Amino acid sequence: MDLLALADFNLVARHGGFGRATRASGRPKATLSRRVLELEAALGVRLLERGARTLKLTQEGEVFHARMAPLLLEIDETVTALKSGASAVSGRLRISAPLLFAQMALGKLAARFALAYPHVRLEITTEDRAVDMVEEGYDLAIRVNPDPDATLVGRIILRDRLAVVAHPGIARPLGDEPAAAVLRADGGGAAAWTLQDGARIAIEPRLRLSSLVMVRDAVVAGVGAACLPVSLVSREVAAGRLLQWGELDAAEIAISALYPSRRLLSPRVAAFLDLLKTVFPNGTTDELAACMSAT
Known part of the structure; x- marks a missing residue:
């Protein structure tokens, strides 16, 4: 043609x-x-x-x-x-990202990218649904545990785990006694958490919130226990504001950066992927926590 x-x-x-x-x-x-x-x-x-x-x-x-x-x-x-050359990186770059990752890291990453590439108009939309990248005009999507999709290519940028945490003043329940729990509003109706050591912690929902950051803050305040990404609570655990009861017996969380396979990899997308690789070279929870605490 x-x-x-x-x-x-x-x-x-x-x-x-x-x-x-x-x-x-x-x-x-x-x-x-x-x-x-x-x-x-x-x-x-x-x-x-x-x-x-x-x-x-x-x-x-x-x-x-x-x-x-x-x-x-x-x-x-x-x-x-x-x-x-690299100085020609310009135009609009539209990125879709899940809310939690955006709250944890994308503000700082976006600022760093904007300073390095002043001719790029960067737009980041935060939503947890899987957008149709071609139909909705996105250049890059960051997704958590994405389903296989032959129309998308990319790479895992971070791996995380889930841990059950609570305020140090809340004792871990014994036997079948349920723990007061703070849950995400759309997190389903699980009746218990099963840890890697085989222990089972029954839960009694006390509070449901739409954001995991809100869930963490409620747990720090002593409302109850919660199951949260390790990267989100590592600073609180290290400072003694939260106590970790154990990690969940579940697969790792994989955070991937994806783009349509039918498109050429534009200089803008390549530059943002390079930034992600620079900030998260090994894709560990410690690197994400460091990004959150960086000034």
């Missing part, structure tokens, strides 16, 4: 007409029209509805433009980066 025809269609679609595209680019109107007709013939679908005075995208044209425009932009930016 002719890359120039794709670029000309994108130009016309972006400007809303052949005349506007001609004035913006300097390319002859007849050439743009011919290229788009050739592209439609090659695809076997109509991309534009041509009226006497108006032009609009067909439904197929809208879908095609939405998918092709980011790819063409990445090609242009990659060529520019190859010609100009």
Whole structure:
């Protein structure tokens, strides 16, 4: 397929007409029209509805433009980066990240990235759902224990574990006596925590909160025990504000940075991945805790 025809269609679609595209680019109107007709013939679908005075995208044209425009932009930016070096890293970088990781580390990482790459417009959205990266226009997604997805590639940047912690003034219950528990609001209805040593701690929910940071703060205040990521409570445990009853008998938490496999790895994404690798070279909980405590 002719890359120039794709670029000309994108130009016309972006400007809303052949005349506007001609004035913006300097390319002859007849050439743009011919290229788009050739592209439609090659695809076997109509991309534009041509009226006497108006032009609009067909439904197929809208879908095609939405998918092709980011790819063409990445090609242009990659060529520019190859010609100009690292100083050419620019444009918009959209990242989706889970709330807890954003609260723990992304503020500092975003500031560090912005200072290193002032020509990049960095946008970070915090939400725990798995966004559709292509449809919603994200360049990079940070996910916890992501499901296998053939359309995404990337790497694990951090590994974490879960530990049951409580205020030092709260005694660990004996036998089947339940422990007062602070739970995440959407954390399900587990009746007990099973630790790595085989011990089982029955729980009686006392408080449900929507954020794990809120859960930690409530546990520090002495409301009850909670099961939380080690990186989130390591400073409190080290300072004696929390006591660790044990680690959960469960698989490690893997935090991954992912991007669409069908896209070229843009200089912006590569630069952010390099920053993650610099800050978390071994992907340990200690490195995440250090990032949180850094000034």
